[in-house]
Amino acid sequence: MYYYIVNPAAGGGAIKQIQEKLQSRLSSLGIGGDFAKTTGPGDATKMARLAGEKGFNTIVAVGGDDTVNEAINGVSRDNIGLGIVPIGRSNVLANRLGINSWQQACTILSSRRLTSFALIAAGHTFFVSTLTLGFETDLDKRLEARSEVLRQRIGQLGQSLGHAAQFQPLDCNIKVDDDYTLSCKLFSLSIANQKFLNSVAANKLVISISDMPSKTQVTTYLWRMLKRSDRVEDNTTTRFLANRLLIQTDPPTGIMVDGKVAGRTPIAIRLTNRRIKLITEKPAKELAG
Amino acid sequence: MVKHDLMGISSSETIIGAGVKIKGDLHSDADIAIDGELTGDIKARGNVEIGVNGVINADITARSIQINGSLKGDILAEDEVIINETGKLVGNITTQTLAIARGGIFIGSSAMNQTEATEPKTSSEI
Numbered sequence: 001m002y003y004y005i006v007n008p009a010a011g012g013g014a015i016k017q018i019q020e021k022l023q024s025r026l027s028s029l030g031i032g033g034d035f036a037k038t039t040g041p042g043d044a045t046k047m048a049r050l051a052g053e054k055g056f057n058t059i060v061a062v063g064g065d066d067t068v069n070e071a072i073n074g075v076s077r078d079n080i081g082l083g084i085v086p087i088g089r090s091n092v093l094a095n096r097l098g099i100n101s102w103q104q105a106c107t108i109l110s111s112r113r114l115t116s117f118a119l120i121a122a123g124h125t126f127f128v129s130t131l132t133l134g135f136e137t138d139l140d141k142r143l144e145a146r147s148e149v150l151r152q153r154i155g156q157l158g159q160s161l162g163h164a165a166q167f168q169p170l171d172c173n174i175k176v177d178d179d180y181t182l183s184c185k186l187f188s189l190s191i192a193n194q195k196f197l198n199s200v201a202a203n204k205l206v207i208s209i210s211d212m213p214s215k216t217q218v219t220t221y222l223w224r225m226l227k228r229s230d231r232v233e234d235n236t237t238t239r240f241l242a243n244r245l246l247i248q249t250d251p252p253t254g255i256m257v258d259g260k261v262a263g264r265t266p267i268a269i270r271l272t273n274r275r276i277k278l279i280t281e282k283p284a285k286e287l288a289g
Numbered sequence: 290m291v292k293h294d295l296m297g298i299s300s301s302e303t304i305i306g307a308g309v310k311i312k313g314d315l316h317s318d319a320d321i322a323i324d325g326e327l328t329g330d331i332k333a334r335g336n337v338e339i340g341v342n343g344v345i346n347a348d349i350t351a352r353s354i355q356i357n358g359s360l361k362g363d364i365l366a367e368d369e370v371i372i373n374e375t376g377k378l379v380g381n382i383t384t385q386t387l388a389i390a391r392g393g394i395f396i397g398s399s400a401m402n403q404t405e406a407t408e409p410k411t412s413s414e415i
Contacts, residue, residue, distance in 0.1 A: 179313050179315070181311070181312050182309060183310045184309040209306070211306060237304070237309075238305050241317075
């Protein structure tokens with residue numbers, strides 16, 4: 001039996017347009033189930049926890065990255081599979097798992113291929129995909145929403161370039177696995193589970209740091225960001241692997257987990273022993289690592 | 290500068306860019322490319338490449354080591370050590386193959402692994 005956690009606000013209320021088709025499609029695939037709607041932030045976490053307690057072995061987040069991350073934080077049993085129907089404004093996590101539309105998601109859900117990922121802890125928040133800090137995070141707070149309309153997106157690009165010209169790189173100090181301390185001036189930093197970037201790799205934090213890019217690089221970087229492409233790390237100058245980190249910046253700055261503010265520096269980040277089984281597009285053997 | 294196609298490299302490679310300073314020991318199961326500063330030790334199962342901006346104070350153990358920047362420390366390389374034209378090494382080398390390009394600087398002694406001798410054999414400055 002599947003338990004669907006639906007965020008009615010995701011994607012500007014996208015669920016209204018597809019609700020009947022979605023339920024019909026899920027029923028025809030034999031994976032209908034219970035549907036519950038969130039009413040505000042934190043609901044998906046509580047609902048996922050309750051669904052687990054009620055004995056559901058498959059929980060599906062119908063929404064964007066925020067909804068998925070909330071659901072991840074509520075999954076408490078190892079034998080629960082978490083699926084995604086991506087209808088949010090930001091669906092980076094689903095896209096990285098090869099899930100690009102709600103129609104495709106239905107087929108993937110019915111196959112129920114599970115892949116286990118280690119959860120990353122950033123303070124008290126658990127996540128599976130990407131944490132960022134620096135310019136991207138700073139900019140995200142300034143833009144109300146990334147636009148779908150080309151003209152507005154170009155306007156945002158101009159606004160963002162102005163911000164980039166004024167952005168001061170952060171003095172950053174990172175303690176890595178008790179082995180060494182790394183210090184640098186950074187433009188942006190991202191942390192992901194290596195297994196998300198390379199499906200055959202082991203679970204490990206991969207840290208990418210970009211220093212101040214050239215104007216051309218900034219333009220490319222911003223354009224990709226505003227298009228919500230997840231390939232914005234082209235200016236990476238430093239990259240390394242780790243299991244745990246302590247990050248300090250001067251001045252202290254906000255961090256984002258999959259596009260949502262999730263804390264401030266200084267912050268401890270570690271790969272945990274907790275696993276989440278995600279329903280993925282590729283067969284488990286291709287993603288095993 | 291260490292030249293790498295960042296999107297094309299193996300996910301387990303370690304790359305330390307110019308302007309980055311490290312204090313402590315760096316270990317990797319794969320290759321390490323370092324164009325910043327490091328004080329400590331480096332151990333890699335793969336290859337180590339020091340870029341032209343690299344300033345390293347470390348003993349290094351790796352499969353092969355290529356030096357384009359500055360290195361102060363002893364190195365043990367299973368396969369080979371290459372000191373390129375912009376490279377400078379102050380320290381001792383133990384390896385199978387040693388190559389020093391014109392302009393490359395090596396101050397120290399080298400022991401070649403393919404022979405049974407373990408005593409330092411040569412001392413040179415080019």
